[in-house]
Amino acid sequence: MGPIMGTTVELTIEKLVAGGDGLAFNDGIAVFVPMTIPGERVLVELEEYRKDWVRGNVLEILEASPDRIGPACPYFGSCGGCNLQHVDYRRQLELKAAIVEESWKRVGKVDAPGFSVVASVPYAYRSRMQFHVDDEGRIGFMRGSSSLPEPVETCPVAVEPIRTWIERMASSGKSRLPMSPWTQPGARFMVFSPERSGDRVFIEGRDGDVTAQVRGRPMRFHVKGFFQSNLYLFDLLVAAATSDLGGGHALDLYCGVGPFASFLADSFESVTAVEHDPFAVEYARMNAGGRGEFLAQSAEDWTTSDSAKSRFDAVVCDPPRSGLSERVRSWFREAKPPVVSYVSCDPVTCARDVGDLVRSGYSIDWMKVFDFYPQTSHVELCVRLVAGI
Ligand SMILES: C[S@@+](CC[C@H](N)C(=O)[O-])C[C@H]1O[C@@H](n2cnc3c(N)ncnc32)[C@H](O)[C@@H]1O
The missing domain is CATH 3.40.50.150 (Vaccinia Virus protein VP39)
Incomplete structure (x- = not known):
């Protein structure tokens, strides 16, 4: 029989695995615990039991790693975009x-x-991001824990033009996008900025071609396509x-x-x-x-x-x-x-x-x-x- 769900256990995180979760063992069964660091002693609630592993949720950090830092983003933990902001770069x-x-x-x-x-x-590096529109027309990113969007009013990993665009939308009360087919609740759209500073932002549904420089050579693509x-x-x-x-x-x-x-x-x-x-x-x-x-x-x-x-x-x-x-x-x-x-x-x-x-x-x-x-x-x-x- 597997562990009882909802049980709390004390565990030591051994390492991080692909995907970024910490790995610990409880009675020989692998427990994957998000937002932890190897060496940390944590109080964990066992949440989801699969065939031969369990997902755990941290209730308390009992012994923190010296590499643990405060996250730069107010949405860390709920937004599914970043999962290592608690670790020194x-x-x-x-x-x-x-x-x-x-x-x-x-x-x-x-x-x-x-x-x-x-x-x-480590921050302000991301030139291409996919936004989701929630039921109230607000923009955000997918949550880590569900398929619902987390509305955001800033994003420290976005390059400055995209971060400024998000913040401007929020502060001017325009985080509710004007209604168009691509901004209906449930819609998602890509945003790209080819610059690290300034205000040039290309938005799928509004804009078309973007040109970014790669090794000094212009590369053209559609804002909704891969880059x-x-x-x-x-x-x-x-x-x-x-x-x-x-x-x-x-x-x-x-x-x-x-x-x-x-x-x-x-x-x-x-x-x-x-x-x-x-x-x-x-x-x-x-x-x-x-x-x-x-x-x-x-x-x-x-x-x-x-x-x-x-x-x-x-x-x-x-x-x-x-x-x-x-x-x-x-x-x-x-x-x-x-x-x-x-x-x-x-x-x-x-x-x-x-x-x-x-x-x-x-x-x-x-x-x-x-x-x-x-x-x-x-x-x-x-x-x-x-x-x-
Ligand atoms: C990781 S991207 C790399 C694109 C390009 N090398 C770059 O750096 O911009 C992978 C590309 O493979 C394409 N792709 C995905 N599956 C494919 C398949 N089975 N056959 C051919 N292309 C595919 C995607 O459309 C995408 O453009």
Whole structure:
């Protein structure tokens, strides 16, 4: 029989796991406790019992970690956007490195190569955010504990133009948006600012194209489409993923609006870029100045196309959080492109895929981890793999 729900227990947090929860054990059963820090002794109410683990809620911090700090945001704990604001930023970087290493061992069954986590500015970094509209027409972010929005009147992780926009809406009594189809209760919309200061904010439903600079090069995209949200570190990620690559033919798999393809086109004779969103592909073609072949199809369908039979000298792949599907992994095993830069926003699926590539003959040259999302447990990784001879 499992533990009784509602029971309170004293636990010591052993480590943070992917997703950012603290892990402790109660009578040998794993208990996941949000907003804790390794080493802390906490009084926990056992809340939700699953097959072989329990979710716990902290009632009291009995012995606080020296790394515990007061959160900068009044919504911390209720807004689902950040889950590490209670941890000193330096310690956040160490804890995230430990999460990456653990994922590689447990899921990838490979040792992570030596790496450090490249820090960001810890606040005022986020250029792209999704807002939700609540029943009263107020804007906010999704709560951590439910699928309801938490209305907000500020956000310290937003770049200054977005934070100022939120605060201006609230102080002028306009946090209730003018009614339009995209601001009805229950609606959600993207906001992007290409600047770190100033007041230029692009809003889905009101605005269209945005131009952001990546390594000094303009990248155009639609405000509702995908673009990286930490422009401070994106330059470094693009530089790392494309570093020391050059030659005949490159592939940018999951190219989005083409930031990697655009730079690969500088050092390769030809570039093929694949992306399933046809609108993004149009922007990618434009952003690369038409240099390359841009294919609007899923990576899975592409693997059985004639294009996939070409010889690629290098591949940059940047899949969504779910990582590479079995069909795409199987293409890598058979095509064996000599060099792969695997960019990922999820250490767990990245570890699974890299483990698979290593067992099919690749070796890991290096890994860089970028703290794209300070105050949250998320990171961005770039792994360079080299095919064995
Ligand atoms: C993490 S984003 C990377 C985009 C781009 N590399 C960038 O940095 O801006 C992943 C991209 O993969 C696309 N995508 C998701 N699933 C896909 C699939 N099965 N086949 C092709 N593209 C896919 C998404 O539309 C998105 O543009």
